[in-house]
């Protein structure tokens with residue numbers, strides 16, 4: 001059955017708002033759907049997919065939509081929708097539009113000029129080419145412009161991976177174990193999960209496999225003191241709490257009250273009682289000082305450009321300004337510095353981002369090591385071997401969608417050298433005499 005012609009007007013309306021780039025696309029889209037309760041599930045799905053297709057392919061679609069009948073916004077919306085559901089599923093098209101859409105969608109995008117094929121702002125593609133070389137930059141751009149699969153993390157406090165696969169099969173939802181994350185599942189298609197008993201009981205959470213690997217490499221163990229310094233809504237906090245088998249103490253710090261509030265219902269579902277959410281004002285907050293030199297493992301999942309998540313948030317590449325990356329770098333260095341004070345001698349600090357840009361990754365790690373002779377790098381190959389994760393890496397973790405089918409993630413692991421009493425006192429450890 002064809003989609004009603006009205007969804008074209010809906011798509012145009014919301015696309016016009018999203019392309020102003022004053023708010024994240026998913027926020028604008030959710031608000032639009034809330035304001036239009038009569039739109040059905042199928043219509044919502046098509047509008048959302050159409051919009052995301054435009055954001056993914058904006059350079060190519062804009063070029064194609066420049067000439068022709070009707071307004072440019074209508075032509076962009078048509079391209080997004082047709083790419084999502086097929087030309088023949090759209091109602092209310094003129095003959096000319098139908099013919100034009102068929103023609104454009106047949107273009108082999110692999111043969112286009114590289115900057116057009118990348119569908120990225122020029123500055124970003126140039127950074128990618130400088131970092132990866134042209135061939136790999138294009139492979140990465142292609143992967144970033146493809147929708148992400150749906151990954152789940154099994155909450156080991158509530159079920160095993162095998163239990164969940166069997167229960168999902170009853171729904172019936174097919175899922176396979178992920179190759180790297182020991183508790184991950186990759187679901188075929190994208191079914192609604194919110195109403196499944198497995199979800200309501202906290203046995204599963206939606207989480208990209210790369211994000212799961214990040215939590216795993218912190219190596220948090222039973223009974224330890226752990227800090228998730230940039231916990232946000234707690235994606236990694238929940239994974240860490242389960243890895244600690246709900247023992248020890250896990251502090252979930254963040255500057256955002258709103259994000260920490262979103263952690264609360266997830267915590268309730270998870271069954272974890274070892275998590276302590278704490279809102280901090282900044283990375284030098286006095287609440288942190290009290291724990292200086294006492295923590296076994298600290299995760300800094302730093303605020304970043306989010307470029308690694310373009311498969312899910314394709315608007316980020318258009319919203320982010322080149323100059324913001326350098327500012328981000330300075331912020332990341334400052335947060336890592338603040339968090340490092342917490343780590344005890346022999347303890348570990350993990351710096352992570354969901355970006356593939358060297359300025360936010362390798363360069364932050366190098367600067368940290370240069371400024372902190374009391375920390376040394378633990379090569380990622382060693383960390384992964386400890387965790388029995390079969391992934392080939394050098395010094396750092398660099399997960400990339402075209403290589404690992406995950407979002408883009410970076411991580412570096414640092415270990416604090418054993419501290420003598422004076423160093424402990426300087427770190428603010430008031431129990432240094434013990």
Ligand SMILES: C[S@@+](CC[C@H](N)C(=O)[O-])C[C@H]1O[C@@H](n2cnc3c(N)ncnc32)[C@H](O)[C@@H]1O
Nearest residue numbers: 230231232234235236254255256283301302303
């Ligand atoms: C990448 S997000 C964290 C995502 C989260 N760890 C997860 O797995 O869902 C980065 C977080 O850092 C927080 N943040 C920003 N500045 C901070 C600071 N100075 N200290 C602590 N957290 C900060 C942001 O509010 C945001 O929630």
